[in-house]
Amino acid sequence: MAEPAPTPVPTTLHSGDPSPGRAVPTTTASSPSASATPAPDDLVIAGRTLRSRLLLGTGGFPSLELMAGAIQASGAELVTVALRRVDARARGSLIDVLARAGVELLPNTAGCRTARDATLTARLAREAFATDWIKLEVIGDEDTLLPDAPELLRAAEELVDEGFVVLPYTTDDPVLARRLVDVGCAAVMPLGSPIGSGMGIRNPYNIALIREAVEAPVVLDAGVGTASDAALAMELGCDAVMAASAISRAQDPVRMARAMRHAVQAGRLAYGAGRIPRRTHARPSTPVKGLPDFG
Amino acid sequence: MIVNGRPSDIPAGETVVALLRRLGLAPDAKGVAVAVDGEVLPRACWDEFALPRDARVEVLTAMQGG
Numbered sequence: 001m002a003e004p005a006p007t008p009v010p011t012t013l014h015s016g017d018p019s020p021g022r023a024v025p026t027t028t029a030s031s032p033s034a035s036a037t038p039a040p041d042d043l044v045i046a047g048r049t050l051r052s053r054l055l056l057g058t059g060g061f062p063s064l065e066l067m068a069g070a071i072q073a074s075g076a077e078l079v080t081v082a083l084r085r086v087d088a089r090a091r092g093s094l095i096d097v098l099a100r101a102g103v104e105l106l107p108n109t110a111g112c113r114t115a116r117d118a119t120l121t122a123r124l125a126r127e128a129f130a131t132d133w134i135k136l137e138v139i140g141d142e143d144t145l146l147p148d149a150p151e152l153l154r155a156a157e158e159l160v161d162e163g164f165v166v167l168p169y170t171t172d173d174p175v176l177a178r179r180l181v182d183v184g185c186a187a188v189m190p191l192g193s194p195i196g197s198g199m200g201i202r203n204p205y206n207i208a209l210i211r212e213a214v215e216a217p218v219v220l221d222a223g224v225g226t227a228s229d230a231a232l233a234m235e236l237g238c239d240a241v242m243a244a245s246a247i248s249r250a251q252d253p254v255r256m257a258r259a260m261r262h263a264v265q266a267g268r269l270a271y272g273a274g275r276i277p278r279r280t281h282a283r284p285s286t287p288v289k290g291l292p293d294f295g
Numbered sequence: 296m297i298v299n300g301r302p303s304d305i306p307a308g309e310t311v312v313a314l315l316r317r318l319g320l321a322p323d324a325k326g327v328a329v330a331v332d333g334e335v336l337p338r339a340c341w342d343e344f345a346l347p348r349d350a351r352v353e354v355l356t357a358m359q360g361g
Contacts, residue, residue, distance in 0.1 A: 059360040067359065082360025083328065085299040085353065086318055094357045095326040108361040123335045124355055128328035135361060244361060 041268070043239055045217050046133075046165040046186040048104075052077050053234070054264045055106070055219060056257070057244025060196075064097045066253050071101045074247065074257035080106045080135055083125055106167070108135040113148065115155035122159050134159060135189065136168040145195040149176055153183065160184035169221050172206040174213040181214040188214060189221035189242060192233065196245040198225030204236055211237035227256075227263035234267025235275070297351045307348035311341040318354060326357040 043050040056076035061067035071079060079098060098105060107125035112118035115138060122134040138155055140148025147170055159166045166185045170176055177188045190210050193199035200223055201207055211218050220233035221242040230241045243260050250256035296303050298314065305314060311329055312322040320327060322341060329336045330353040336344060346352065 057361045061359060080361040081326075082358045083355045084358035084360075086320065086327070086356045094359060098357075105357075110361045120330065120333065120335070124328035124330055124353075127335055127338060128326050128355065128357065137361070 041272075043217060045167070050077050050240070052261070052264075053240040053268060054230070054261055055079070055240055055242040056103075056247065057242065058094070058098070058248075059110075060245050060248035061253060062248075064094065067248070068097050068101055069254040070247050070257035071098075071103060073254045073261065074243075075261045077103055078106050079103045080108045080242075080244070081129070082108055082110045083121055083128060104133075105129050105131060106133050106135050107131065108169075109137050109155075111139065112137060113139055113151075115151045115158065118151070118155040119158050119162075122155075122164060123162075126164070132163060133165045134167065136166050136185075146191075147171055149173070152176075153179055156180055156185050157183040167219065172203050172210065174206060174209040177210045177218075178213045181216045185216065187217040187219055187239075189219045191222035192220055192229065193223030195222045196249075197223055198246060199223050200225050200229040201232055201236070204232065207233065207238065208236045224260075227259040230260050230263040231267035231270070234264055235270050237271060240264070296346060296348065299352070299354055303352075305346065308345045311336060311344055311346065314346065314352065315341070315354065320354070320356075324356075328355050329353065330355070 043053050052075045054074050054076050056071060056074050056079045058067055058079050058081055061070065081094065081098070107129050109118040109121040112121055118136060118138045122136065125134060126132060136152065136156055136159065138148045138152040139145050140151070149171065152168055152170060156166050156168050160183055167187045167189055168180050168185050169189045169191065170180060172190045177190060180188050188210065190207060192201035192207070201220070202223070207220065217239040218237070219240040219242050220238045224230050224233070224241060224243045224246045226246060230243060233241045241264050247253050247256045247260060296305050296307070298305065305317065315322055315324065315327070329341065331346065331350050
């Protein structure tokens with residue numbers, strides 16, 4: 001099933017600008033659960049159909065039990081995992097828990113600072129998890145964890161050439177997003193704000209511009225703090241939202257996972273429905289005609 | 296030989312499978328990957344590749360993240 005043609009409506013932010021929304025199927029309105037979501041509005045990335053538009057990071061959960069509960073509550077089908085040195089003392093059963101949850105793995109290159117390290121990590125992830133999919137992260141700064149754009153682009157190009165399905169974690173720069181898609185990335189994952197900051201979407205105009213700039217799916221990654229941030233991402237036209245810390249470090253991760261699931265669905269529906277334009281002055285919703293005159 | 300950043304007394308010529316056993320990992324362990332001197336060592340080579348004396352070996356597995 002093809003992704004609905006992206007007719008961008010970034011103008012929801014421009015006051016007075018009518019926002020027609022776009023033609024996405026509205027049948028989801030009557031069946032909000034992900035399992036009942038009909039096929040026409042499924043997300044397709046590199047030929048893989050995803051019924052959930054929420055991707056989940058597995059980092060930061062206090063326990064594997066809470067992680068499993070949050071995965072179930074989120075409805076996510078794709079979850080990220082990292083690769084780290086084997087620790088003989090503390091080897092959990094992460095892989096087994098994720099297998100029982102029935103989710104697909106999206107390995108990441110978290111912590112890599114050069115294209116060389118990131119490409120090697122991607123190859124190791126392919127070996128470890130038997131998947132060509134890679135969430136490509138190349139970090140350029142320790143304090144902000146912002147991507148290193150030149151290294152990211154270099155690594156993306158190399159991995160695409162090696163047959164990987166590359167989903168790069170990128171800045172909210174529409175030009176860089178286009179360059180990443182030009183070299184063959186299957187989607188782009190722009191940040192809303194720095195990883196784990198919970199600052200939401202600091203530059204919604206840029207996220208909307210990225211939606212306009214590329215045909216590939218746009219997955220809002222990083223910065224989501226609570227459900228309304230995820231809904232906003234979807235209202236801006238993002239095809240999916242990735243949440244990690246916002247869920248795993250919430251006081252009640254399972255409840256927040258459920259909230260995110262609903263927020264993503266609500267935002268998607270609202271995007272398709274087309275919001276009303278912002279106005280400076282009121283416009284009555286009740287007709288003035290027929291108003292009685294009480295003298 | 297350096298294994299996961301630490302000097303190791305593992306003798307030269309040992310196979311990756313033997314190294315994994317020392318680390319408490321089954322040779323068919325899921326979610327494990329091995330790099331030797333900055334290159335991926337494919338799973339198919341694990342039972343025959345002899346680790347060189349000065350090898351820098353990384354044995355990696357799935358960790359919660361991102």
